[in-house]
Amino acid sequence: MKDTTTKNSNLSDIGANYTEKYGFHDPEEYFHKGARGLNHEIVEMISQMKKEPDWMRDFRHKALDIFFSKPMPTWGNTEILRAIDFENIFYYIKPMAERGRSWDDVPENIKNTFDRLGVPEAEKKFLAGISAQYESEVVYHSMKKELTDQGIIFLDMDSGLREFPEIVKKYFATIIPPADNKFAALNSAVWSGGSFIYVPPGINVTFPLQAYFRINAENMGQFERTLIIADKGSRVHYIEGCTAPVYSSDSLHSAVVELIALDDAYIRYTTIQNWSKNILNLVTKRAKAMKNSTVEWVDGNLGSKLTMKYPCVYLMGEGAKGEILSIAFAGEDQHQDAGAKVIHVAPNTSSRITSKSISRSTGRASYRGLVKVLPGAVNSKVSVECDALLIDGASRSDTYPTMEINNQKVRVEHEARVSKVAEEQIFYLTSRGLSEDEARLLIINGFIEPFTKELPMEYAVELNRLIELEMEDSVG
């Protein structure tokens, strides 16, 4: 049985907090740091530095025009969105001239940073491949040789574009076009880094592939772009993690992630988002699931000042399945506006959304969901379950579920609950010798157990530990 209880028995024993553990930053010794501000010159510069084909350069410039022409979303946290100063952000920082093939190629500072974050250790222990992005570029990348031999492609997105232009051109931005939303347009204009994965037909990638995203500079904008294609009958699990230093002013992380599961394929995409509380995390994630394929988003949001993210699955082929399992932890002054979207296009498709949110102190967790069943998607099944746990009086939880069911032959289940940590539960646990903090933590760990049990062991332990750190702030 796996033990996912937290490692420390006493909250007050824990010396570490985010600032020490993740919130440190390195001196800026970069190969190239572009100027602040957003314009066609910076877009041109990025494309030139990357020596991109014309189609990509044009794509970027068009996307920038779309970005300028699009209004801000009128939902989520409009106050924070309105306050973003796009002219104050660094859009492109290249930390080193060439990315490393071994950790020894990576500059000392950056290598130490990833060491402290446990990335090389995870690589050794249980990953099939890893990519480490620092600011705008992937600084280290590796994949086990067996995987290369099987024809599996796992590259940073820029290398993907250089080495496999046909595949990239075929799928890139087909699921999330630049005009989808303002931040997708922004990413399309200035994207850099991210992962490109292609799994050939019938291949099962037995160990996870992982990417780690690190922002270092203040007022940085990180815009990675990820594209995963699982060809017919293949299987792959991709994990991403992210952290950033603590600064007094905001940075922006705005990724675009596109997944395609071809017939009978399986993709699981796991995220443990642990940005520092000065990061605005505005991400668009969407998947297309073809016939009898399965796409699962396992999405954990702990960090950031504001997250707006709604992983989506389009169930395009008959028998396709989509699952979105998410947790959001909103601590002091955090707003997690997270959720899920599923569009049932084909018959006999099924979807399940499980959303768990925890808010404490002045934290605010919102679930925003859309399930749409089109007229042709007969005999489809939909299940939505939203659970919110409030830890104390000031915290807030909102639910905005939307369902559009356009045919009669659909089975829909929907449940939503808001609960508080019950005093009786706390007393029960304290009467066994746990402190009140330990009691709350145990209750919270139990609450998110449906999520943690889906994570690889190492991540489940890490997640529980992160929540412990979050809760520690409340004890102060």
Next chain:
Amino acid sequence: MNSNIIFSAKNIHVEVAGKEVVRGISLEIPRGEKHALMGPNGSGKSSLANALAGHPEYAITSGEAYLDGKNLLEMSATERALAGLFLGFQYPMAIPGVTVMNFLRSVIKAKYGPDSEKLKTFRKDLKEKFKILEIDSSFATRYVNDGFSGGEKKRLEILQMSVLEPTMAILDETDSGLDIDALKIVADGINRFADKNGGLLLVTHYQRLLNYVKPDRVHVLMNGKLVRSEGPELALQLEDKGYDWLGTKVVAQAGV
């Protein structure tokens, strides 16, 4: 202080939501003795039990209580537990998502420390205890009291008691919800604990459990006050006659 007394309470008053429900109770339990606290519904038995364990909604407004010479009322619920007090709940709480295994491990860690020998031998010890209490091993991976039958909940309480090895256990209606087989197993567990020289206070409405766990003394609580403290034969009398005959007599007798 008489070191032979494991637990003592002196003139305890308890208020719940501003209402006095326990009105001056004194008790002494010598080491190794089993006492029964009986009384009709609403007499204040559970309130006393909860208050002694430190439930925040059961305020002890005056009185004293000592566990093995330590002043209980100066301690939080956590500290009381760590000092060796155990409350077996009448209605154990469900903790969804937390397996019995992880729960007990946390409890052991809290009590004995993260590097303790007990934690190292935890799995093995637990297996043995499961066997003794005739608990199926699948219990370990189920969530604490979540979807448990009444009998399963009570078995888990006794299991926790045997894991925590308290010096003093207050068992609140541990017999309710048990069929006869389960009652015997639970009673065995209680006796095994009591043999270890701890103190035991069995809070119960009925005589039933006392057929299997022989009390050294029986206290009767009515309307927030102790009206009788006698030998085990009192329980049998109560079984025959109910509580009413005491009620009338007591008011006159006990007018403190």
